[in-house]
Amino acid sequence: MKPPRQSLALVLIGCCAFLLPAERATWAHAMKAEIAAIEDERAALAFATGCVWGSIKERTLTMHFAAHTVRFIMIASMLALAIVAAVIAGRVAGINTPSATIFGLTSILFAGAGIWYLVRGPGALIRTASIMIPLYIIAYIWVQAAGDTATKSVPAELYRALAIEGVVIWAVLLVGSLFMLCAETILAIRKK
Amino acid sequence: MTRRPHSSRQALSVLEALFARPDKWRHGYDLMQETHLKSGTLYPLLMRLADDGLLEAEWRPPVPPARAPRHIYRLTRAGRAFAKSMLESRADKAGPGRAGATA
Numbered sequence: 001m002k003p004p005r006q007s008l009a010l011v012l013i014g015c016c017a018f019l020l021p022a023e024r025a026t027w028a029h030a031m032k033a034e035i036a037a038i039e040d041e042r043a044a045l046a047f048a049t050g051c052v053w054g055s056i057k058e059r060t061l062t063m064h065f066a067a068h069t070v071r072f073i074m075i076a077s078m079l080a081l082a083i084v085a086a087v088i089a090g091r092v093a094g095i096n097t098p099s100a101t102i103f104g105l106t107s108i109l110f111a112g113a114g115i116w117y118l119v120r121g122p123g124a125l126i127r128t129a130s131i132m133i134p135l136y137i138i139a140y141i142w143v144q145a146a147g148d149t150a151t152k153s154v155p156a157e158l159y160r161a162l163a164i165e166g167v168v169i170w171a172v173l174l175v176g177s178l179f180m181l182c183a184e185t186i187l188a189i190r191k192k
Numbered sequence: 193m194t195r196r197p198h199s200s201r202q203a204l205s206v207l208e209a210l211f212a213r214p215d216k217w218r219h220g221y222d223l224m225q226e227t228h229l230k231s232g233t234l235y236p237l238l239m240r241l242a243d244d245g246l247l248e249a250e251w252r253p254p255v256p257p258a259r260a261p262r263h264i265y266r267l268t269r270a271g272r273a274f275a276k277s278m279l280e281s282r283a284d285k286a287g288p289g290r291a292g293a294t295a
Contacts, residue, residue: 027239030249030263032232034220037254037262047221050231058236 007042012048017130019055028055063190067183074125074176078114081169082107099155102162113173124181129174136166198241200275202229204282206237210247210267211275217250217264238265246271 013035017028031051038044038055089103109132117125140163143156205227209244210218224234228257248268251261267275 024239026249027235030220031235033251033260033262035221036260038221047224047231050230053230054235056240057232068273130230146228190285 003041005045009041009044009048012045012052014155015172016051016055019052019059019061024058063183063186067180067187070179070183072178074173075114075118078110078117082109082111082114085110096155099158102159106162106166117177122177122184124159125173125177126181129170129177132170133167133174136163136170139163140167196278197244198237198246199278201232202227203237203241204235204278205229206241207271207275207278210256210265211272211279214267214272217252217266223265232277239272247276254262 010032012079013032016031017025020028031048035044035047044170073113085103086106089100089107092103093100113125113128116128140160143163146156198204198257205230208222209223209226218232220231223229223238223258224231227234229237238247238249242249242265246268247265248271249263250266252264254260
């Protein structure tokens, strides 16, 4: 029976085959073969732990992985924002109709942007963000100007906050889309 | 200014170890012990060197205590030239007093 550290080292080194990209399979075998030659079980465990860490780095510190992660985060964020805005719209629907309309439109906007991005890629989102950022800035200026004349039923503070939030969210989406565009270009060049 | 590939301290230490005995095939664990690098640092470096054609790898039949064939490494001809230039450049940067220390 193998000592527990040796067994754990073998389990860990086995994980490297799953963690490393398929084209690195030989390296996973090489690590596994190497551990069989290390007699000291403590050293074997340290070796295996290091190999797992190296495999994770090899898998994650790549443009391909970064592009996939950013793409997933962006789509998930847009859908989450759409759901949150829809829920808020539903809650304020009977209390404040203008606010419910704004939240409803925001929900449709983010859901649409998410689908638009899925279908047309980062270029489409860059164009959308380039339109939305100035629109939110205009909305902020308009709310600011209309603030003094607004009735008590119109929560100007809320609209100002939403306008600022809109600028920030779309700026983040713009940066993410620009990154995605660069990443996709680099990956396409590498493929050729 | 772009950084030269394989110019990190860790990469240079691997190149130095391999270049010290360029004809000798080396095991990963053996290189780890010589360079004092962790396996998580060493193997990605070896992978990049092999990707760039600077390192060749082979499987060698087991020698006890190993029970399975082991992967062995050495610099290719291009790898030796690259290692020489990198180590010379490092020696130049370190100062004239240390030049040739790695040759």
